Amino acid sequence: xxxxxxxxxxxxxxxxxxxxxxxxxxxxxxxxxxxxxxxxxxxxxxxxxxxxxxxxxxxxxxxxxxxxxxxxxxxxxxxxxxxxxxxxxxxxxxxxxxxxxxxxxxxxxxxxxxxxxxxxxxxxxxxxxxxxxxxxxxxxxxxxxxxxxxxxxxxxxxxxxxxxxxxxxxxxxxxxxxxxxxxxxxxxxxxxxxxxxxxxxxxxxxxxxxxxxxxxxxxxxxx
Amino acid sequence: xxxxxxxxxxxxxxxxxxxxxxxxxxxxxxxxxxxxxxxxxxxxxxxxxxxxxxxxxxxxxxxxxxxxxxxxxxxxxxxxxxxxxxxxxxxxxxxxxxxxxxxxxxxxxxxxxxxxxxxxxxxxxxxxxxxxxxxxxxxxxx
Numbered sequence: 436x437x438x439x440x441x442x443x444x445x446x447x448x449x450x451x452x453x454x455x456x457x458x459x460x461x462x463x464x465x466x467x468x469x470x471x472x473x474x475x476x477x478x479x480x481x482x483x484x485x486x487x488x489x490x491x492x493x494x495x496x497x498x499x500x501x502x503x504x505x506x507x508x509x510x511x512x513x514x515x516x517x518x519x520x521x522x523x524x525x526x527x528x529x530x531x532x533x534x535x536x537x538x539x540x541x542x543x544x545x546x547x548x549x550x551x552x553x554x555x556x557x558x559x560x561x562x563x564x565x566x567x568x569x570x571x572x573x574x575x576x577x578x579x580x581x582x583x584x585x586x587x588x589x590x591x592x593x594x595x596x597x598x599x600x601x602x603x604x605x606x607x608x609x610x611x612x613x614x615x616x617x618x619x620x621x622x623x624x625x626x627x628x629x630x631x632x633x634x635x636x637x638x639x640x641x642x643x644x645x646x647x648x649x650x651x652x653x654x655x656x657x658x
Numbered sequence: 659x660x661x662x663x664x665x666x667x668x669x670x671x672x673x674x675x676x677x678x679x680x681x682x683x684x685x686x687x688x689x690x691x692x693x694x695x696x697x698x699x700x701x702x703x704x705x706x707x708x709x710x711x712x713x714x715x716x717x718x719x720x721x722x723x724x725x726x727x728x729x730x731x732x733x734x735x736x737x738x739x740x741x742x743x744x745x746x747x748x749x750x751x752x753x754x755x756x757x758x759x760x761x762x763x764x765x766x767x768x769x770x771x772x773x774x775x776x777x778x779x780x781x782x783x784x785x786x787x788x789x790x791x792x793x794x795x796x797x798x799x800x
Binding site for chain 1: 706707710711713714749750752753754755791792793
């Protein structure tokens with residue numbers, strides 16, 4: 436899922452400072468799974484904002500609403516009937532959601548409540564880690580399901596480097612495992628070390644964000 | 659403020675916290691009337707939002723009373739409750755209400771005395787902190 440962190444409260448209050456009527460918009464997909472922008476988190480943030488405003492003696496009216504997704508216009512359209520009752524929309528979705536809503540409601544001020552960070556998965560309950568960088572040319576078949584682009588600090592394709600630590604950590608941070616040690620270990624466990632001997636050429640990064648903003652089209656699905 | 663009487667909500671678990679409260683009553687122990695008891699099956703039922711909403715609705719202090727750690731009727735409910743209470747402390751500090759207004763206590767159902775003691779302790783603490791800064795300021799206090 437796309438993982439995000441809630442923005443610091445002071446930053447949120449600063450963005451909302453001149454507004455009385457606020458629409459706080461959650462999303463039931465990725466930000467719900469990583470517990471930062473779903474129905475529950477919208478409820479909690481709304482409560483915090485009300486308390487902070489009440490403390491200042493300033494009025495506030497917050498509508499809490501959570502969409503199925505904010506990245507599909509069909510869902511963003513759900514708020515059409517009431518969006519104009521509010522002065523500002525704070526979206527708790529990832530950047531995709533914030534922008535889809537902002538695009539649909541051209542004259543509405545739509546602001547982000549979270550900082551979108553990475554594509555990741557759950558390591559354990561309450562812990563999410565970066566797993567994928569969206570490089571556009573997946574090599575997970577060559578590394579037995581461990582991504583060297585996202586999980587190696589240097590995105591090496593023929594690792595490990597000299598900084599790979601005994602005990603399995605990456606030299607940049609003792610809490611980050613060296614993914615190349617994990618890859619080689621898995622190859623050993625599965626008796627597939629011949630894959631390690633295939634030297635990978637320089638990666639063509641043009642399929643990644645490095646090649647500019649990307650688009651995907653399925654002509655057969657277009658109406 | 660000499661005549662400030664705090665409104666305090668105590669979420670008490672059915673198996674220990676509420677039983678201790680009940681025992682305090684049977685023993686005719688005195689504790690401040692500022693404490694309003696809400697019975698819940700387990701402190702693990704307490705959601706972050708319950709605590710936040712209590713403050714939104716004018717509570718000056720909130721505390722949880724659960725079983726002794728290791729003795730939760732539902733095994734780990736009280737441990738989860740403590741983590742949620744710590745998170746609410748952080749949220750209250752963020753929005754300026756003050757994390758000191760929320761707390762959690764553990765006791766057994768036999769500790770009627772302790773229940774009364776905790777009720778007195780929290781009432782004193784919240785009295786010293788003053789009213790919930792988010793409360794509407796009116797001419798009449800308490």
